[in-house]
Amino acid sequence: MSPASTVASPVVVLERVGRHFGAQVALRGVTACIRPGEFVAIIGRSGAGKTTLLRCLSRAIVPSEGAIRMGGYDLRPLRGAALRAHRARVGVIYQQFNLVRRLSVLDNVLVGRLPHLAGWRRYAALARAFDAAHREAALRCLDHVGLLSRAWQRTDTLSGGEQQRVAIAKLLAQEPRLILGDEPVASLDVINGAMVMDTLRRIASAAGLTVISTLHHVEYARRYADRVLGLRAGQVVFDGPPRGLDEAALRTIFGSVPDATENDLPLDRLAEPALATN
Amino acid sequence: MTSPVAGILSHGPSPKAPPRRSALGRTLLTAAALAAVMGLAGRVIELRPLELVRDVGNIGVFVKGYLHPSFAHLDEYAWQCVVTVCIALWGTLVAFVISVPLGLLGARNLSPHPVVYFAARRAMDVLRAVNEFVFALMFVTAVGLGPFAGMLALGIHTGGVLGKLLSETIENIDPGQVEGVAAVGADRLHVIAFGVVPQVLPNFLSYVLLRFESDIRSAAVIGMVGGGGIGFYLWDTIRSFKDGEAATVVLLIVAMVMCTDVISSRIRRAAI
Secondary structure, eight states, rough: OSOOOOOOOOOOOEEEEEETTTEEEEEEEEEEEEEETEEEEEEETSSHHHHHHHHHHHTSSSSEEEEETTTTTEEEEOHHHHHHHHHEEEEEETTOOOTTTSBBHHHHHHTTTTGGTTTTTHHHHHGGGOOOOHHHHHHHHHHTTTTTGGGTTTTTOOOHHHHHHHHHHHHHHHOOOOOEETTTTTTTTTHHHHHHHHHHHHHHHTTEEEEEEEESSSSHHHHSSSEEEEEEETEEEEEGGGOOHHHHHHHHHHSOOOOOTOOGGGGGOSSSSSSOOO | OOOHHHHHHHHOOOOOOOOOOHHHHHHHHHHHHHHHHHHHHHHHHOOOOHHHHHHHHHHHHHHHHHHHHTTTTHHHHHHHHHHHHHHHHHHHHHHHHHHHHHHHHHHHTOSOHHHHHHHHHHHHHHHHHHHHHHHHHHHHHHHOHHHHHHHHHHHHHHHHHHHHHHHHHHTTSSSHHHHHTTTTOHHHHHHIIIIHHHHHHHHHHHHHHHHHHHHHHHHHHGGGGOOOSSSSHHHHHHHHHHHHHHHHHHHHHHHHHHHHHHHHHHHHHOOO
């Protein structure tokens, strides 16, 4: 049994999506069609609207204009149980991991199982009691990221890289149809960042899942993405494969070519499968 | 040898920071205002320190009466101390049960609606504002004299205090950890059980134990208004000038408070 679903992701359609906060415009006229299985990197300067776009996709916020459709449904009217069902279909991975720090590693992975519980199991889970099948699924996910031996450890005793892998195990346990990344490697060092990105890409391509992720380093986008969306002042100014990211394109997205030393990640010098299996 | 940053430290005209009122002036002003308030308050409470010095002999007479505790009714008083501890135990349990819903609804980041938030906050304000002795007087009329009335009074008042502490603890939690649970599509109760409770529990348990210590002290005197426990005997022996008996009661209360404080603070340290 594979912990991740083998059903491919839905098509994600953004139609002239705009979002403003008061007088401040965060997004405007964003139109894109994201095909199932694409690995999409969103790049741009701070304040370009990358996170706003992601939060619209996870339906943490509602666009002020335009529409977002996923598979057959429109995200705007979702509320209550339908909104929770949407969130269950979308797995999010965060810069700060957003794991419950005082809970054990396994309990954090089991959080991913919560939307799959039915009947009395939903109430048993309030006391953190899960039946054997869900527990086993969570342990498999943990094994998949190489952290099975840490199952009972308190999550805040793990390093940043390990916590992000726990977050990936939780994501697997959730069995999402789509993965969103909000700067998933921005607070990790190069080795751990590459390990997390390798794991994400491996999972996504094995299960045919779409990944849409903001990435602060152009190098990460070049290495991992199939497609890059460049945002500037809330608008898409670049949409294409990463090999199209030449100096002119970077100037359009960032206003200047990002400092070479800052972006000189030795990603290409890392050993190929960077995922440790300790 | 010159410092490598000597250029920065000595170059150009001396910098002019924006003007600021003198610190000495502000301190003096604050001290004068405080002194004025305390002076007026002293007039109101008829502060007469000289009389305290002049009549110090009377205190000697008073203390002498207490130097010979009587142990004639020790078993009765000891039993009443047990009753007092039981009042505090149940009072804290009732307070805990009251405080959890009030605290959850009265936390800004968790409350389902601003009206509910407002109502829960004001309800807790009322419970806290009315002293446990006032509640005891009410419950004595409702359920009659005795420990049951005292327990209810303590529980209701402390419920407001713990509810307020709980709601403020909840408002200070890390929202990222809650978002991590809500983002998987978990429902409200699961978000609370996984995202909120683990963050809040150690602090809240510590508050409950602190309030239990405080409830022991309150339960020790709530008998004065008919709420049961050792307080009635304290009041009775002092009012009838049975100094030896009163001394015994005071000693027992001190011993009881010290013991429960030690035990409770041990548990508190183990819980965190």
